[in-house]
Amino acid sequence: MSNQINLLLRRSLVAVNRKSTFFLIAFSLITGWQSVKAVTPSNAPPSLTNLLVQIDTAATKGDIKTVMQYYSPNFTHGDGLTRPNMEKALASLWQRYPKLRYTTQLQSWKTQGNVTIAETVTQISGLPSTNSQNLALNTTIRSRQRISGSQIIQQDILSERTQITSGAKPPQIDIKLPQQVKVGQQYTFDAIVQEPLSEDYLLGAALEEPVKPEKYLNPTPVNLELLSAGGLFKVGTAPATPGSQWVSAVIMRGDGTTMVTQRVQIVK
Template structure:
């Protein structure tokens, strides 16, 4: 459950965002000037996602659909099906930030908000996510997507830790970066377990399970220094923090450029 949180949300957001920059650079226009052909498709995608209607939703995606994490149309459908089985009560809200047109291609930059609950091994999980993305739309179908920034949080228990993370959205290749996950409440005499995870964002990573190694934390959080890959990539950086009264998992996308 913990390992797949970030990956699963990225795939979920493919269900109602449009993405990737056009070959010919155009001037981005404000959302209130967007043409009906764009706003209507966005509304229909959001409606299908809220209804968890996979058959209707997948029709908005081209058979040649690609995204920067390597998901194709078939993998998108499979991942959405898995996600909705685990989170049967999700609410999606999509905000158009800007749009461009280059020939027959429309490009939309959006912010997507997700909230809801699910059940895992008898425990109720509360989910919240915010994703900014940019996608291309041609003839009423999404053909490509780029995720610009993404953060999500999963919590469970009666009193999950209130956690603030500090991580840049983008870093240079082969460079150190700081990752801090700070629990806001005083630790007192309570035990706190934690782990920091650095994972890939690709379709292959999504279906690959990994173990979780927790450590006993003497301070109120995690304070780590990582190193980015030696080539451009996107990474999922996550903090897992567990107390006897609750668990919080926060993940953020780190773009390496």
């Protein structure tokens, strides 16, 4: 009976974690600039570096009003997010993860008329409050931003990968998944637990879903099942139309759970 209760609790935690993950992914594209000054090319305009530092400072303080001032009223996102639902995502994220740390490397920048285009790689790590079952997260995101004046007018995610762990001893997982596949193509998805199983049982689930704005705010429930091997081993089929998908693996063993979500680009 205790195992059944623990499983129900874990399922609830997975759904909450997934929601936080998607919020974090959306949020990181505009705030992951903490180390940008140290790695910006020497010829980058000061107005760009100063803007990024200002955004990072406001976001680290959880100052939603100031952060939203850096969004254009006509802000667009490659995933279909708008300025209003981005604000909702940020507010919810900061309630669940009050401490976030960002380290971003500016990969390239250029100008097109009055618009600056900056491509970055952001490493994000953060811990929520102490009563949240030792939740920890790590995210790597490659993104491209279009900036006009002091406001972000467009964002696109080029690649992303997020890991959320909970419990005293979350399993260490090695993920094998392509970042890009062709429409209709089959691909393999492996999530292998690195430690010996001993007498532990593994519970897990794999999830594939299209990247849509409503998914940021309404996460898909995940039901864990007993695994007969040391991980998840799945074969997926890409959709018939180009776009982006989130592919996730959730694995629980003993006193810990690990969830990894990666974006897969579907191309012609």
